[in-house]
Amino acid sequence: MTDWLLTDIADGRALRIRAGRIVEHAHGLAPNGASVLDCQGGTIEPGRVNAHTHLYSGLAPLGMPAPSPAPQHFVQILERVWWKLDRALDAQSLRAAARFYIATALLSGTTTLVDHHESPRFIEGSLDVLASACAELGCRALLTFGATERNGGRAEGLAGLGECRRFIEKNTHVALRGLVGLHASFTVSDETISAAAQLCKDLAVPMHVHVAEDRADVEDARRRGYHDPLDRLLRLSALPPGSIVAHGVHLDEAAVRRCADEGLWLVQNPRSNHGNRVGYPRSLRHSSRVALGTDGYPAVMSDEEAALTLYAKEASDDEASVAARLHAGWSLLSEHFALPFAKLQAGAAADLVVRSVHGAVRHVFVAGRLVVRDGALMAADATTIRHEAAQQAQRLWHIMATIDS
Numbered sequence: 001m002t003d004w005l006l007t008d009i010a011d012g013r014a015l016r017i018r019a020g021r022i023v024e025h026a027h028g029l030a031p032n033g034a035s036v037l038d039c040q041g042g043t044i045e046p047g048r049v050n051a052h053t054h055l056y057s058g059l060a061p062l063g064m065p066a067p068s069p070a071p072q073h074f075v076q077i078l079e080r081v082w083w084k085l086d087r088a089l090d091a092q093s094l095r096a097a098a099r100f101y102i103a104t105a106l107l108s109g110t111t112t113l114v115d116h117h118e119s120p121r122f123i124e125g126s127l128d129v130l131a132s133a134c135a136e137l138g139c140r141a142l143l144t145f146g147a148t149e150r151n152g153g154r155a156e157g158l159a160g161l162g163e164c165r166r167f168i169e170k171n172t173h174v175a176l177r178g179l180v181g182l183h184a185s186f187t188v189s190d191e192t193i194s195a196a197a198q199l200c201k202d203l204a205v206p207m208h209v210h211v212a213e214d215r216a217d218v219e220d221a222r223r224r225g226y227h228d229p230l231d232r233l234l235r236l237s238a239l240p241p242g243s244i245v246a247h248g249v250h251l252d253e254a255a256v257r258r259c260a261d262e263g264l265w266l267v268q269n270p271r272s273n274h275g276n277r278v279g280y281p282r283s284l285r286h287s288s289r290v291a292l293g294t295d296g297y298p299a300v301m302s303d304e305e306a307a308l309t310l311y312a313k314e315a316s317d318d319e320a321s322v323a324a325r326l327h328a329g330w331s332l333l334s335e336h337f338a339l340p341f342a343k344l345q346a347g348a349a350a351d352l353v354v355r356s357v358h359g360a361v362r363h364v365f366v367a368g369r370l371v372v373r374d375g376a377l378m379a380a381d382a383t384t385i386r387h388e389a390a391q392q393a394q395r396l397w398h399i400m401a402t403i404d405s
Ligand SMILES: [Zn+2]
Pocket: 052, 053, 054, 116, 210, 246, 295, 296
């Protein structure tokens, strides 16, 4: 791996990268055999973390037809849009979606994607498609398959968990991690949740799951005799410390405090929550372990941060600061990769964004690898990726039109 020396940084210092980490950030450093990258007076900052998203929806911005009839509530949005799209995916469309999504992320300075994947007609091997797109373009990622029973019952749930196990056991990539995944409490039986819990225990990895995104998830858990979906997952031992709980919109204050006590990460997704009209996650103020995610929206975190600021203000939530969410995202990564991420200090992961004096993303490093240089991807051509994505999108819309909701 190339050693790098970043020079002419706005703070007057230089920064040395070796073997995936920052090793020095000081004045007057000499190249000593490292490749020199002139930052031309620009600034350096840690790369952004998108703490909950879906690469599989990467083609959606490329002209996905509106559902008809229009959905009236959250479950209908799932049934008429996302549960049709995920059933239409195959290896080709998934690869195109992932590459397009990752390219957009890296070019905007987002260096880590915490992905939650579903493709019910293409389960085994699907995480390899995502992993190879991440490895090719150079993105850090946490990958999981969200096991569910909503199409094929228990067998489908076990196949999803099997894909998590297969990927976690074989993955050796330094910038990738596998997690155990469930779609959400309301689409799985207690038996599948218990099987997921056992898998977390066997492999010593946490869970990534949607929790209380909509009131319907809470009502389902109550019908099954639990206080809410968090209570259900915890009582079935499926949320080991470090697990990622996406949304939590309809968790009450006590449940959010319980998440913090159990060492769980919550993820707020402002644009998605607003777009799906599921409500504002008011209770999240009761944990400091709340990161920011885009839930399938493009991983341009400045857009998500602007949405957080806007919707938090509308909801009179003065606790939900962008800075707090960013730091939680870096802390989440530190737990999962056993490295510091938040500061430009010796020993920290070299996941860095160099901005020009005008603020534009110019160079991006992930795990010490230069993945964007002068605003262009190093490993592939962004125009070609977009062209292939547009072609696969047309194919995907055609297949979706043949699937009943
Ligand atoms: Zn999601």
